[in-house]
Amino acid sequence: MARILIGWASRAGAASDIAALLADELRALGHDVDVADLRTRPDASSRDLVVLGSGIQAGQWYPEASAWVAANESTLSTTRVALFNVCLNAAQPSKRDESLGYNKAVLSRVDPVALESFAGRYAPDKVTWFKRLFLRTLQQSAQDHVDEKAVRAWGREIVELVPL
Ligand SMILES: Cc1cc2nc3c(=O)[nH]c(=O)nc-3n(C[C@H](O)[C@H](O)[C@H](O)COP(=O)(O)O)c2cc1C
Known part of the structure; x- marks a missing residue:
């Protein structure tokens, strides 16, 4: 069982x-998962995996997410991290790179095992x-455009990256 913060x-x-x-x-796969609004400044320590996600406005993560990453940079440097953003361009396959x-x-502060x-x-x-x-x-x-199947599939993918 992995200890996971989302x-x-x-x-x-x-x-x-x-x-x-x-x-x-x-959780359905048996993991211990905390989910937190980053404005509440959750504790990043003692996690096997930290999953971070932010909506996008004008090409940027929301400020509270960027601020939390900056404040927790040192803990995140020794933790497995998976990052995702949520935006409208992702609905268009031709705009995947963008x-x-x-x-x-965020990549200037953390080195994630998965990016979506x-x-x-x-x-x-x-x-x-x-x-x-x-x-x-x-x-x-x-x-x-929220695609539940794609989200659940990514969840199964990233947890495979945690050695148990
Ligand atoms: C003011 C504003 C600016 C946005 N800028 C972008 C953008 O630069 N690129 C993009 O793909 N989507 C953009 N979007 C769409 C959002 O990323 C989209 O609504 C996403 O669902 C936001 O995440 P949230 O629902 O968790 O807040 C923008 C939305 C708003 C309201």
Whole structure:
């Protein structure tokens, strides 16, 4: 049984839903899983695997996720880490490199065993007027691409990387 922390940062709920799906999958495999909003500054120590995920705005992880990674850099350097982001570009296979590229800033601080980008959702009612203006320039309408099967499959993949 592995001790696993899944930390997430979310605005529209896609990254937190994905974190919950991963937790469900890993618990079903018999692992000990804590799931935490990174704003609560969870403890990274004594974990066999730390899974970190953030939604993306303007090509960046959310600030609380980047801040938590910076604050825990030294613990993470001796821990197996898997990273994922959640964005709309990931819904388009032709934009996979761009989507994975949104993890770049975090990669300067951690060396993950796995890296993923999941397709998220856009819910206009969860976005402020000012940010909707930004998105309109990207021509986005309401959409939900969260793919439960893909998320659960990645969960099974990353736990295989933990020697037991
Ligand atoms: C203001 C704003 C900026 C965004 N910028 C990007 C972007 O640069 N690239 C992208 O692929 N998706 C972008 N998105 C889409 C989000 O990444 C998507 O809604 C994702 O589901 C967010 O994760 P969350 O639901 O956990 O907050 C943006 C969304 C908003 C509201």
